[in-house]
Amino acid sequence: MAEHVSRAGSATAVATAPVAAPVSSAVASVVPPAAVAPGGPVAGRPRARRLGPGPRRPYARLVGPLLLLAVWAGASAAGVLDPRVLPAPWTVVRTGAELWGEGSLRTDLGTSLWRAAQGFAIGLSAGVVLALAAGLSRVGEALIDGTVQVNRAVPTLGLIPLFILWLGIGETFKVVIIAIVVYIPVYLNLHAALAGIDSRYVELAEVLRFGRWRFVRQVVVPGALPGFFVGLRLAVTGSWLSLVVLEQINATNGLGYMMFQAQNYGQTEVIVLGLLIYGVFGFASDSVVRLLERRVLSWRRSLSS
Template structure:
């Protein structure tokens, strides 16, 4: 009997340890039972597989409702023209070449503003995100600029740069740069410190650290900022093209407002919407290609 007691005492802690070790397995099994339907198949919790061109469903639905309201007489054509009148006006503008010339000028302004703004935003974000001195010098100023709308800067920009193309491109670039900076800087400062310590332990050079740690860590935030920046460039374009402009979509829409031509205004809005949708789709495609190593709910 005395020989058995020590064995029992030693066996009891081992049994308790096995019980404690096995205890967490019970919730997992309950989760598996919960996630499994009555047919024995696992329940899908994600949004499902993406359907090509399914994002066009919303705009198409809006056009159908607009057409139905116009055809039934609920919309006054003097206030909002119907889809048929807008399409006819668009054809006339294309035949006369007026739409193409204005679109070309607007694309040039938005493209230059987007290019300069993205370059400036990335440089500022890298300088502030990788250096305390850069952060102290830049971040506060850019946070203040973020709170100031671009429209409020127009009087000062006109005073400094006049009313020409330089002012228009600068205003667009300022709005784009702030958006790019905010998102890229947030991604840079959000990189896990353990990766930095790992790079230090591997004795990486500054260039290797940027290429292998900083760039992959900042790319998701950069693409989010790029999508917002494309939208910001179009919004800035609408503002600057109504300030002493003689060409551009905004100028065309402003002139149509003076003559109560709602169909011309809607044509301009549709063109803005198409450019915004297409540019966002292009950025999404580039993001999926560059960040193909990620597995997200959007895939």
């Protein structure tokens, strides 16, 4: 009996020996013994290359405008820039302080903000409603989308003479033009986001027997928010771009009117002051929208987060 057991054990050792040798030799050929650290990663393997932009730096978007301002100030101090062509930054700041003390800049600033706010509110509401109606219904898409595409192809500022004939030269036509400029990018981006929602989510909502409002709240809104914020950023910029043109047409106040009057009197520093105020407003409003986007879409993992 003992002899039989010893023969079986030796046979087992002989049978397993040829299997262990190739495995160990294969591992040794792939990973050299010197490269393997006990309890650690392979030392000879190259590190993974970082392809993303890296962590977000606070206030990093201010670097570009501040650098441009520094170059402007340096060129003005060195006498490279002619003050009649482009005044120095301190000259523009001093002019703004004088106009603010007189009260005219405060009045023009408040008027421009109120016009932009009215047109933006109307255009944003119209863009969202039309995009939802066209994106969630084939009938709505047939009635709305083609009309909006035609309106998009027509230059909005080219409609000014027609709207003056319809609405008169006053505040109404200015607000309507701003609203048209705002609603088009909101509609286009929101409608594209609605059309891009994965149909599998819709099928899942149908299987779970979602109601219309629950479907909109849990499927449509999360899927369309990224596109909506893109359109919102474009709309904010568009409202300021249209405002500077509209306030030079039969206006009696506003930043555009102030710049138009400065053109007649050759006051370059006042024109540059108006442009800087528009730029600051545009940069600030875009930053607010971006901050709101990061807060609302905090659940999304992307390169910008």
